[in-house]
Amino acid sequence: MTRFSFSLTATDGAARTGVISTPRGDIRTPAFMPVGTAATVKAMMPDSVRATGADILLGNTYHLMLRPGAERIARLGGLHKFMNWDRPILTDSGGFQVMSLAELRKLTEKGVTFRSHIDGSKHELTPERSMEIQKLLGSDIVMCFDECPALPADDKRVAESMRLSMRWAQRSRDAFGDRPGHALFGIMQGGVTEHLRAESAEALTVIGFDGYAVGGLAVGEGQEAMFGVLDYAPAMLPTDKPRYLMGVGKPDDIVGAVKRGIDMMDCVLPSRSGRTGQAWTRRGQVNIKNARHADDPRPLDEDCSCPTCQGYSRAYLHHVFRAQEMISGMLLTWHNLHYYQEIMQGMRDAIAQGRFADWEVDFHRQREMGDIEKL
């Protein structure tokens, strides 16, 4: 049986490319993980998600534990079978979403009690329960249960929160046990304070994980502050394990993170934007709602090989968005996910060939040109 493993095949500056091997298939890194919050990447069939080039999906523990319930998914054969996706799945721990979505939260050393944002029912999440839920779901990559303060926060609050997360990381490790073929990732905290990041990295490395996430970023600190942390944080983590930046981001955030040594990312942005009429292209963002597209027979991006750009005009995309047709979200989501995966493939190739810096210059140059001229 294939065990979980990671091999680096090339580095270029701090940027890395490699392969994570799991019993459910390989994950090429740097990897972008589309988000399948409620056991679906919204508006996409699983085969279509795979066709965009995704090797792995992310599922949300918080949403799935509340509805339809982790025990129910386990009885139905696990999350992969339930949602008809047989490749790797990473699940978050639920911690971040409890903090951002749930009501009447109460945080103690033991864990968090809260009320569901769906029906007000009372629940508890602890490191032990989070490990149990992620096991019931059948997740391939399990995340430690952690806590993360919204930024800005003072150093004292960030330090207390980080140390609680490190105690929870040990409890997560103990509860996860030995599960060949499955991985447990630790999550580094410490806000934007370098010595707290170093303390967190040291604590996690002592416990020992299959991979390490840089947590507590993309929570309102801005790109400059995020890159500031990424200038030093990835190098504090073991070189031979995957590094995951959670909840990032826009195309230029992703490129900047890979440049600084990140191997994996996830974000709702390409799918969420698709449902609100926003497309991401090599030339930047396109708002398909704008009247300028109403008579435009050209595709979103003439050089894009996705089914949306191969078969549909901007005029059609504008029309179906205005008419609130479901195909609008489907077509824009497909294009956006395809574009994100194209960025990842471009970076993997560039790193392998030692030309990441040139690739990055070209990436920014095309974006700065802005959208194609109006007809």
Ligand SMILES: [Zn+2]
């Ligand atoms: Zn396209």
